[in-house]
Amino acid sequence: MSTEDEDRVSEHPEDVAGPAEEALSGSGDTAVEGRRRRAGLVESPGARWTAAAAAVIVVGGLLFMAGRWSAPDGASSAAAPTAVTTTLPVADAGSTVLTTTGAVAEPVAEVAETLAPAVVQIESGTGLGSGVIYRRDGYILTAAHVVSDSDTVSVRLADGNRLDGRVVGVNSDTDVAVIKVEAGGLTAAPLATDADLRLGQMAIAIGSPWGLDQTVTAGVVSSVRRAVVGSDGNVRTLIQTDASINPGNSGGALADATGAVIGINTSIITTTGSSGGVGFAIPIDTAVSVADRLISGEEIRSAFLGVAGTEPTTGPAGALVTGVTRGSAAAEAGLLRGDLITAYDDLPVTGFLDLAGYVRSAQPGDEVTLTVIRADEQQTITVVLGERTD
Numbered sequence: 324m325s326t327e328d329e330d331r332v333s334e335h336p337e338d339v340a341g342p343a344e345e346a347l348s349g350s351g352d353t354a355v356e357g358r359r360r361r362a363g364l365v366e367s368p369g370a371r372w373t374a375a376a377a378a379v380i381v382v383g384g385l386l387f388m389a390g391r392w393s394a395p396d397g398a399s400s401a402a403a404p405t406a407v408t409t410t411l412p413v414a415d416a417g418s419t420v421l422t423t424t425g426a427v428a429e430p431v432a433e434v435a436e437t438l439a440p441a442v443v444q445i446e447s448g449t450g451l452g453s454g455v456i457y458r459r460d461g462y463i464l465t466a467a468h469v470v471s472d473s474d475t476v477s478v479r480l481a482d483g484n485r486l487d488g489r490v491v492g493v494n495s496d497t498d499v500a501v502i503k504v505e506a507g508g509l510t511a512a513p514l515a516t517d518a519d520l521r522l523g524q525m526a527i528a529i530g531s532p533w534g535l536d537q538t539v540t541a542g543v544v545s546s547v548r549r550a551v552v553g554s555d556g557n558v559r560t561l562i563q564t565d566a567s568i569n570p571g572n573s574g575g576a577l578a579d580a581t582g583a584v585i586g587i588n589t590s591i592i593t594t595t596g597s598s599g600g601v602g603f604a605i606p607i608d609t610a611v612s613v614a615d616r617l618i619s620g621e622e623i624r625s626a627f628l629g630v631a632g633t634e635p636t637t638g639p640a641g642a643l644v645t646g647v648t649r650g651s652a653a654a655e656a657g658l659l660r661g662d663l664i665t666a667y668d669d670l671p672v673t674g675f676l677d678l679a680g681y682v683r684s685a686q687p688g689d690e691v692t693l694t695v696i697r698a699d700e701q702q703t704i705t706v707v708l709g710e711r712t713d
Contacts, residue, residue, distance in 0.1 A: 430580045431525075431527055434539075434582040435527070439481050439529060441512035442454070442456075442512070442530060442575055443455075443479060444478070445463075445469055445470070445476050445478055447470050447477075449473075452469030452470075452531070452574045453573060453574040453576075454478065454574045455584060457514065457611065459511045460509075461504045463502040464500075464587055464610055464611070465574030465587070466573045467500040470493060470502065478502065478504050479536060480509075481537060487505075488502040489504075492617030494617060495555065496557055496625055497605065497609055497623075498559065498589050499605060499617070500617075513582060514584050515579055515583035515585045517585075519579075520606070522544060522545075522546065522547055524543065524579060525541065525542075525579060526542050526566045526579070527541045528566040528572060528577050530575025530588060532567075532568070532570060532571040533571050535571070540568070541566055542600075543565060543566075545563040545565050546562070547562060548560055548677075549561050549562070549603065550679060551590070551603055558683055559605070559683060560606070560609075562585065562603065564602050566602060574587060574588065574589075576588070586604025588602065588603075590602070590603045591603065625711040626687050626708040626711065627652065627687070627708060627709040627712075628651065628652055628708060629647060629651020629652050630651075630678075631644070631647075632678070633645055634674045638663075640673045641663040641696070642678040643662075643663050644659065644662040644663070644664065651709060652706050652709040653706065655706075656705065658706070663697075664695055666692075667681040667691060667692075668681075688707065688710075690707050691705070693706055
């Protein structure tokens with residue numbers, strides 16, 4: 324690594340992921356010139372994805388439905404479909420039927436009946452999205468890109484009533500935002516915990532795709548912990564699901580079979596502009612933790628490790644360190660160029676994106692244990708994470 328490269332990674336070393344720098348340019352590049360010009364169902368320029376597949380990671384704008392149902396003005400992306408019913412895929416909710424003694428259970432229907440009153444439609448100055456009432460005193464979870472730069476939004480409850488909403492706070496790093504409405508008798512969604520999340524468990528999405536409020540789709544949890552690079556360059560560790568998620572779903576609920584919310588829908592991978600069975604949600608523990616701090620006025624701080632890296636071309640999987648930022652937490656802990664990080668605490672590190680996602684989910688001052696292979700010998704290194712100051 325050259326001196327110039329070492330200086331460059333001092334800004335966002337966890338975001339520098341070797342092959343990720345050779346990013347694919349998504350359909351959003353032709354549709355908007357920046358986050359403040361949401362002309363279509365697209366994202367801001369610069370989407371990046373490191374999987375070995377010719378797909379575009381659609382984060383932010385695509386799951387936020389720009390404009391009203393009558394199709395956004397000025398939409399110019401050939402890849403993103405216009406909002407007409409003939410272009411929308413028919414989502415198969417699956418044929419899973421759980422049977423009991425002499426009775427047929429319909430878990431999706433039961434979840435929809437229980438959870439739907441806590442899922443709302445959100446209209447900002449630039450389009451439509453979804454939200455989840457997570458506190459009975461009127462606080463609503465949603466995705467940051469849904470509210471965009473708005474200070475106020477319109478909130479449509481499940482019963483059709485509309486309320487004025489105030490944007491309490493936004494955290495773009497995690498794509499979490501909080502809205503407050505003044506109303507009594509609200510139904511708050513039950514919340515799950517990340518610890519209970521299981522690969523293959525049922526996943527039920529409720530939101531307002533294409534402006535169709537209270538839409539329910541179902542699938543499974545395809546990955547409990549997937550590192551994804553967003554259009555803003557942030558690495559987020561998200562829940563992956565094959566439940567059908569489309570523009571307008573963003574900020575809505577992803578729930579388990581009991582009706583407890585496991586995540587807040589945020590993005591999809593697509594080559595067509597609509598659901599292709601690869602959707603992502605912000606883990607509920609992350610969403611609630613950030614939301615609580617936004618409500619209390621606490622500063623949202625980002626952890627910083629201080630390494631650049633890539634994936635090894637041979638040998639064990641992990642995050643291969645290609646550079647260490649001077650004075651960083653990694654440098655103080657003794658990490659060296661050439662180290663292969665294979666675990667973060669008890670979590671496996673199969674590539675550099677995994678490591679970056681774990682760090683982004685942590686807090687400055689957190690003490691973590693890294694499993695490292697150095698010169699063919701395995702060792703553990705304890706690191707106290709620093710704070711990103713950009």
